[in-house]
Amino acid sequence: MTEKTITKETILEAFSSRHATKEFDPNKTISEDDFRYILETARLSPSSVGYEPWKFLVVQNPGLREKLREVAWGAQGQLPTASHFVIILARTIKDTKYDSDYVKNQMLNVKNFPPELFDQVKERYKNFQEHDLKLLENDRTMFDWASKQTYIALANMMTSAALIGIDSCPIEGFDFDKVQKILEDEELLEDGHLAVSVMVAFGYRAKEPRPKTRKAMEDIVQFID
Numbered sequence: 548m549t550e551k552t553i554t555k556e557t558i559l560e561a562f563s564s565r566h567a568t569k570e571f572d573p574n575k576t577i578s579e580d581d582f583r584y585i586l587e588t589a590r591l592s593p594s595s596v597g598y599e600p601w602k603f604l605v606v607q608n609p610g611l612r613e614k615l616r617e618v619a620w621g622a623q624g625q626l627p628t629a630s631h632f633v634i635i636l637a638r639t640i641k642d643t644k645y646d647s648d649y650v651k652n653q654m655l656n657v658k659n660f661p662p663e664l665f666d667q668v669k670e671r672y673k674n675f676q677e678h679d680l681k682l683l684e685n686d687r688t689m690f691d692w693a694s695k696q697t698y699i700a701l702a703n704m705m706t707s708a709a710l711i712g713i714d715s716c717p718i719e720g721f722d723f724d725k726v727q728k729i730l731e732d733e734e735l736l737e738d739g740h741l742a743v744s745v746m747v748a749f750g751y752r753a754k755e756p757r758p759k760t761r762k763a764m765e766d767i768v769q770f771i772d
Contacts (some may be wrong), residue, residue: 553710557710558710561706561709561710562706562709563759564709565705565706565714565715566752566756567717568625568714568715568716568748568752568753568756569624569625570624570625570628570752570753570754571624571625571628571629571630571714571748571750571751571752572628572751572752572753573627573628575630575751576630576750577630577631577713577749577751581713582605582630582749584707585704585707585708585713585749586603586605586704588700588703588704588706588707589601589603589700589701589703589704591703592699592703593699594696594699594700595692595695595696596672596675597653597654597658598638598643598650598653598693598696599653599657599696600637600638600642600643600693600696600697601635601636601637601638601693601696601697601700601744602635602636602638602741603633603634603635603636604633604636604730604735605631605632605633606632606633606634607631607632611729611733612626612627612632613626614729615632615634615721615726615729618722618725618726618729619720619722619726619746620720620722621718621720621721621746622720622721622746622748625716625718625748626748628753629748629750630749630750630751631748631749631750632746632748632749633704633746633747633749634726634730634743634746635697635700635701635744635746636697636735636736636741636742636743636744637693637694637696637697637741637742637743637744638693638740638741639686639690639740639742640686640690641739641740642740643689643693644676644683644689645669645672645673645675645676646669646673650669650672651665654668676689690742693744694745697744697745701717701745701747704747705717705747708749712751713751714750714752715747715748715749715750716747716748717745717746717747718745718746718747718748719745719746721743721746726743727742727743730743
């Protein structure tokens with residue numbers, strides 16, 4: 548590992564200055580190198596049992612952005628002004644069930660598990676999904692579990708952006724069914740293997756926000772010795 552050059556103060560300053568940017572400066576564009584860096588922090592993010600159950604749609608097409616704006620009440624200011632707009636998709640039960648072709652490929656060809664080891668861990672994944680978290684009760688439970696993983700990547704993208712002075716806004720304010728239909732019509736959901744988890748906009752703030760407020764540390768942390 549290379550020598551650490553970033554300080555704790557630098558990181559905390561990035562967290563303090565980051566805010567949910569409602570409107571970006573449309574005249575400022577994130578460089579390709581900087582945005583690739585943000586995407587790379589998403590790619591390198593952890594996920595439960597290493598499934599990486601996500602896909603990132605970078606929506607730059609103005610026409611598609613306008614279609615989304617009509618059904619995304621939480622992105623009215625961001626869609627027209629953001630330098631980059633990302634829809635994070637989560638994989639559905641078609642891919643995330645322990646015995647799916649996706650899981651087999653992920654473990655054998657991405658994570659490079661030996662076949663005999665995969666046969667062993669597949670039983671563990673089965674028990675994890677059936678009994679530990681009871682994920683197989685319905686398709687939505689499995690999708691929500693996959694969506695939880697996408698929020699890890701979402702947080703890492705926003706933090707990495709803040710560290711280099713790029714603003715962002717996570718967005719859940721949209722009509723799920725209507726966004727799904729738009730993306731289905733565009734053939735972007737891999738025939739039901741993907742569904743919308745969350746959106747996030749990136750760019751440079753148009754104006755300064757009010758000072759950040761948060762609960763005190765003692766109100767949210769309890770040490771158990």
